Amino acid sequence: xxxxxxxxLIDWFQEQLxxxxxxxxxxxxxxxxxAKEQSVSLNTAIHGYELLAKDGWIESRPKSGYFVCHxxxxxxxxxxxxxxxxxLSKQFGLTLSQRAQDQITLTGEYNPxxxxxxxxxxxxxxxxIGQGEKEARQSVVQYLSLLGIQSHLxxxxxxxNALAFFTQAVHQFTNKQDNVLVITPCDHRLTQTLxxxxxxxxxxxxxxxxxxxxxxxxxxxxxxxRLVVLPGxxxxxxxxxxxxLSLRRWVALLDDTNTPAxxxxxxxxxxxxxxFPITYKSLDTHARxxxxxxxxxxxxxxxxxxxxxxxxxxxxxxxxLFASQLTPSRGMQMALSxxxxxxxxxxxxxxxxxxxxxxxxxxxxxxxxxxxxxxxLPAKGGRFLWLQCDLSLTEHLKALCLNMESKPGLLLGGxxxxxxxxxxxxxxxxxxxxIDQTLLWLMTGIRHLEASQIRVEDTALAEEDAVEAVERVSxxxxxxxxxxxxxxxxxIKSNKDDIEPVYNPMLDLINHDFG
Numbered sequence: 001x002x003x004x005x006x007x008x009l010i011d012w013f014q015e016q017l018x019x020x021x022x023x024x025x026x027x028x029x030x031x032x033x034x035a036k037e038q039s040v041s042l043n044t045a046i047h048g049y050e051l052l053a054k055d056g057w058i059e060s061r062p063k064s065g066y067f068v069c070h071x072x073x074x075x076x077x078x079x080x081x082x083x084x085x086x087x088l089s090k091q092f093g094l095t096l097s098q099r100a101q102d103q104i105t106l107t108g109e110y111n112p113x114x115x116x117x118x119x120x121x122x123x124x125x126x127x128x129i130g131q132g133e134k135e136a137r138q139s140v141v142q143y144l145s146l147l148g149i150q151s152h153l154x155x156x157x158x159x160x161n162a163l164a165f166f167t168q169a170v171h172q173f174t175n176k177q178d179n180v181l182v183i184t185p186c187d188h189r190l191t192q193t194l195x196x197x198x199x200x201x202x203x204x205x206x207x208x209x210x211x212x213x214x215x216x217x218x219x220x221x222x223x224x225x226r227l228v229v230l231p232g233x234x235x236x237x238x239x240x241x242x243x244x245l246s247l248r249r250w251v252a253l254l255d256d257t258n259t260p261a262x263x264x265x266x267x268x269x270x271x272x273x274x275x276f277p278i279t280y281k282s283l284d285t286h287a288r289x290x291x292x293x294x295x296x297x298x299x300x301x302x303x304x305x306x307x308x309x310x311x312x313x314x315x316x317x318x319x320x321l322f323a324s325q326l327t328p329s330r331g332m333q334m335a336l337s338x339x340x341x342x343x344x345x346x347x348x349x350x351x352x353x354x355x356x357x358x359x360x361x362x363x364x365x366x367x368x369x370x371x372x373x374x375x376x377l378p379a380k381g382g383r384f385l386w387l388q389c390d391l392s393l394t395e396h397l398k399a400l401c402l403n404m405e406s407k408p409g410l411l412l413g414g415x416x417x418x419x420x421x422x423x424x425x426x427x428x429x430x431x432x433x434x435i436d437q438t439l440l441w442l443m444t445g446i447r448h449l450e451a452s453q454i455r456v457e458d459t460a461l462a463e464e465d466a467v468e469a470v471e472r473v474s475x476x477x478x479x480x481x482x483x484x485x486x487x488x489x490x491x492i493k494s495n496k497d498d499i500e501p502v503y504n505p506m507l508d509l510i511n512h513d514f515g
Contacts (some may be wrong), residue, residue, distance in 0.1 A: 009038060009048035013057065014353065017068075018275070024360060028058055028066035056357045069360045074367050077375040077388035079185075081212060082205030085219045086418055087179075093195045094188075094415070105411050106187060107296035107304075108383050108431035126330045130322065132158030132307075136333035139340040140307050146345065147268060148282035149291065155311040157318070158333065159326040162294045162306035163189060166262060167197070168317050168324070169290050169308075170227065173260055174199055178226045181219055183211050185416040186231040190264060194229075203418055210246045213253060220257050228254065230289075232265030233277045234381035241271075241380040244278060251283045258288075260313060265293045269348045271381040272356050287312025295339075298332070305336050352381065358430040359385050362439060369443050383431045384411070388424050396449045397426060400442070409435040410442065 016022040028049070029037075035045040049066055052058045058066045094102075131137070137156040144151055159165055174180060176198035182191055184203045194201045202223055204211050219225065230250065233241060254261050263280045271277060281291040294306025305328050310317055328336075339347075362385060363376065373393050377386040389397060397412075409432030413425025428435060 006044065006048050006051060009034070009040065009045065010052060012038060013048075013052060014349075017353070018349070022068055024068050026068045027064075028068065030065065056361060069357070069364075074363070075372070075375045077377040077386070079207050079377065080205070080419065080421075081207030081209075082203075082215070082419070083212075085181075085202050085204050085215065085223070088191060088195065088201040088203060088418065090195060092191070092418070094192055099189070099192055102188070102411065102415065104297075104408050105429050105432065106189065108429055128327045128330050128333065129325055130327055131156065131318075132327055133330065133333045133337075136337045137307075139337040143340045143344060144293075144309075146276045147265075148276070148278040149309070150282070151309050151311070155309045157308050157310050157321060158328055159306050159308070159321065160328045160332070161304050161326060162264075162266060162292055162296070163193060164324065164326050165290075165292045165306060165308040165317075165321075166190065166264070167193060168320050169262055169292075169314065170194065170197055170199060172314075172317050172320070174226045179223045180227045180229060181216065181223070181225045182229040183216075183231055184418060186229070186235055187264060187266070188415045190229055190231075205417075205419055206240065208240075210240075210242045213246070213249050216250075217253055217257070220253075220259055225257075225259060228259055228261040230261055230263045230280055232263055232279060232293075233268040234270050235264070235267060241277060247278065247280055247283055250280060251285075251289075254288045255286055260288055260290070262290045262292060265291060266296065267382045268293075270352050270355065270383060272352055272379065281309065287314070290314045290317075295336075298335070303328075303332060305332055355383065355430055358435070362428060362430060362435070365439065365443070369447075383429050385428045385430055387426050387428070388421075389426065390424075392450075393446065394424050396446045398423065399449055400445050407438045407441060408432050409438045 013022070022028070028034075031042060031045045031049065034040075034048075035042045038045070040048075049058065049060075053060055053066070056069060059069050060066050134153065136158060137153055140156050140158070141151055141153060157165075170180070170193070177200060179200045179202050180194055182194070182201050182203050183206055184191070185206070191201045191203070202219060202225065204216055204219060216228075220228070231240075253259075261280070265279055265281075268277060268279060279291070281289050291309040292306065293308075294304060296304045298305050308314075308317075310321075359379065366374065366376075366387065370393065374387050374389045377388065379385060409429045411427040411429065412423075413427070414422045416427070417425055428439065432438070
């Protein structure tokens, strides 16, 4: 009975976070007021707070009470709005090795849907062809309704890889050397895939409140854009939440220009407030948007499971998808159906709160280590915590760049930013299992480089002081001694040379008379 009361108290706390009544840094209500409000004893309230503190949700401050973790004192980073479009050439392409190394960093290593019983179910390797089992597709339809997307069973197509959907759509609606508009920062697998397929990505950088739609309209008209790629809610760099008004304006722009689009929506379920935002697709009444979603790293083998809504003009992709045989195994589809059950919201909320708790812990470590040398981009959801470093830290990051390639959970800004200040940004995927080790490696490396730089500066300063001291002593020494030391003859001037001759008018007369 006591354990049930403790759980009720924890559920109440999480509900306050979801509603926004409590947020990071807020002072918790007093123990007596909570005990009275929740109709529990004072001892139960005390033990409930202790459990929350043990799990990292709150922290106790002597003589002050309990506070929600952790309100960072670091200044907020502000992503700048792109003022013009930029065309990406092959020089922005990554090697296959670099793209493979980034895969785990982008997708994380854990998925909230899969428990031990579902892993055994997913291991069933019985093959399946077509658009997927009816039960699995019905589960996807029910899940999409949480995102505001009203779809029908026949429109849902399942695949074992989300990028396969993206690739097929690009092939279907564009040709080589066609221009494709991409809103960045985004999952850089999208721009890299376009470059690999011979398409020309034209990128527009989004700021804190999304992209400039007037610039996007001009770009679509002047660059003859054949396809638009829209990152979904909570996409890179740091859980960018797009306003409903901006979403509606985008959908209206696509209708006005009669341009097809792809919504890449792999993380919209990771909102830190525990609620699902609306999507571009939920406002699409003319079937101009191909919606791609899914879960990556669904099992211990790194398998993915994705879906796309092939309605309207996108139904043309069905034949190529059928021929490519990308349908997941029956075991994976059964695991998905059980994972997307009626408790899906609770599972995802628990997962996002775990990410939030880890983010707060990492913020605290970064603040203690670097102080005001970096700023944080406020995150509203997603897997990533993005940092913007000052000049000194940026130089250290460049020095560590070669070793960063193999560090899971760490993503360099140059991968997803195409602006001049790309090297100032670094992203941490807090859902990766090895993020703590990566963070420790990062802080230790920068600390070592800073110490080395200080030693070099101290050595250079000591050498400079020594040179100045020698020059000062040499300046005070006699000129004869200085000449002997350098094996040069002293340049001694006679006092006569320093005396100016006195003018004598008789000399002019003598010179005149005798030449």
